[in-house]
Amino acid sequence: MIERQPVLVDCDTGIDDAVALLYLLSVPSIEIVGITTVSGNAPARACAINTLTVLALAGRTDIPVAVGAERPFLAEPRPHSVHVHGYDGMGDAGLPPADPALLDPRSALQLIDDLSCAHAGRLRILATGAFTNLALAVRADPTLVGRIADVVVMGGAAEVPGNMTPAAEANIAHDPEGAAVVLSAGWPIAMVPLDVTTTELLTEEHVERLTASGEVGRFVAAISDYYMNFYAPFFGRRVAVQHDALAAGILAGDVVPTVFPLLRVEVECGPGPARGATVCDTRGRHLGYPDDPDGNCRVALRTPGGFVDLLVDRLAAMG
Numbered sequence: 001m002i003e004r005q006p007v008l009v010d011c012d013t014g015i016d017d018a019v020a021l022l023y024l025l026s027v028p029s030i031e032i033v034g035i036t037t038v039s040g041n042a043p044a045r046a047c048a049i050n051t052l053t054v055l056a057l058a059g060r061t062d063i064p065v066a067v068g069a070e071r072p073f074l075a076e077p078r079p080h081s082v083h084v085h086g087y088d089g090m091g092d093a094g095l096p097p098a099d100p101a102l103l104d105p106r107s108a109l110q111l112i113d114d115l116s117c118a119h120a121g122r123l124r125i126l127a128t129g130a131f132t133n134l135a136l137a138v139r140a141d142p143t144l145v146g147r148i149a150d151v152v153v154m155g156g157a158a159e160v161p162g163n164m165t166p167a168a169e170a171n172i173a174h175d176p177e178g179a180a181v182v183l184s185a186g187w188p189i190a191m192v193p194l195d196v197t198t199t200e201l202l203t204e205e206h207v208e209r210l211t212a213s214g215e216v217g218r219f220v221a222a223i224s225d226y227y228m229n230f231y232a233p234f235f236g237r238r239v240a241v242q243h244d245a246l247a248a249g250i251l252a253g254d255v256v257p258t259v260f261p262l263l264r265v266e267v268e269c270g271p272g273p274a275r276g277a278t279v280c281d282t283r284g285r286h287l288g289y290p291d292d293p294d295g296n297c298r299v300a301l302r303t304p305g306g307f308v309d310l311l312v313d314r315l316a317a318m319g
Helices: 015-025 044-057 108-118 132-140 170-174 176-183 204-211 215-235 243-252 283-287 307-317
Strands: 005-011 030-037 065-067 123-127 148-154 189-192 265-267 278-280 297-299
Touching: 005 015, 005 108, 015 030, 015 044, 015 215, 015 243, 015 307, 030 044, 030 108, 044 065, 044 215, 065 108, 108 123, 108 132, 123 243, 132 176, 148 176, 148 243, 170 176, 176 189, 176 265, 189 243, 204 215, 204 307, 215 307, 243 307
Parallel strands: 005 030, 005 123, 030 065, 123 148, 148 189, 189 297
Antiparallel strands: 265 278
């Protein structure tokens, strides 16, 4: 018997979050025990309803989904990513919304606390949105850090430009102060930045295979259409970058980064053009990126590639 690892997913369910959730549901060694949502790709409540839609598709309406923060930890909120994920956060694919009555009545912070106690020392966290919920949870109860096995976050840009601004990746840009709290909290944490996520591309050929595979595949193909249109000008062809799914793949162990050093990472929280930048100390790159004894975050800088092929295999097999 495979011992399943309890995972809490904290997300802003848009297109790539939805794909990441479906992928994790296909991994035998992972048990998603709860999902919390945060404002980002869409409002937190809308993201929670999107999450219910994804879970219903997979036949997993037993997983609690709690609504989290609708605004950043300290700063003023940024606009939602309508131009990337559509007005509904799911590519405006015409999907019927889930019943809001199915949302868990607990707050995101309460669900995080409950699950961290129920799975103390074993609970893993995957964060694929702004880090506001986790920052609030740590500030509310600093002992939370000791109950978490590890945290994997999709966010940041180490040695490449940002995607929301020239300096900042979107999840960090939505709440730099929250990200600063989470990255410095003291728990084992791994950052999966744009350096690696922008190398994993869902292509037209992948979409054709998904469309022919079954209900899950057709769902992913439908929501990815909007996403591919957004990315086409940046890549010169229609592709969908799998940011969140790659982070999920690293958490699950299907992807083992080939360059994965422990680095000192700080978040720029000032008001200037570098706001939201993840300042990663990669000055050791000429020595092969040795671990920094003062590092606070393990950072995925290179991965083997080919993850999207595995991702499509898993999604297609879900029927």
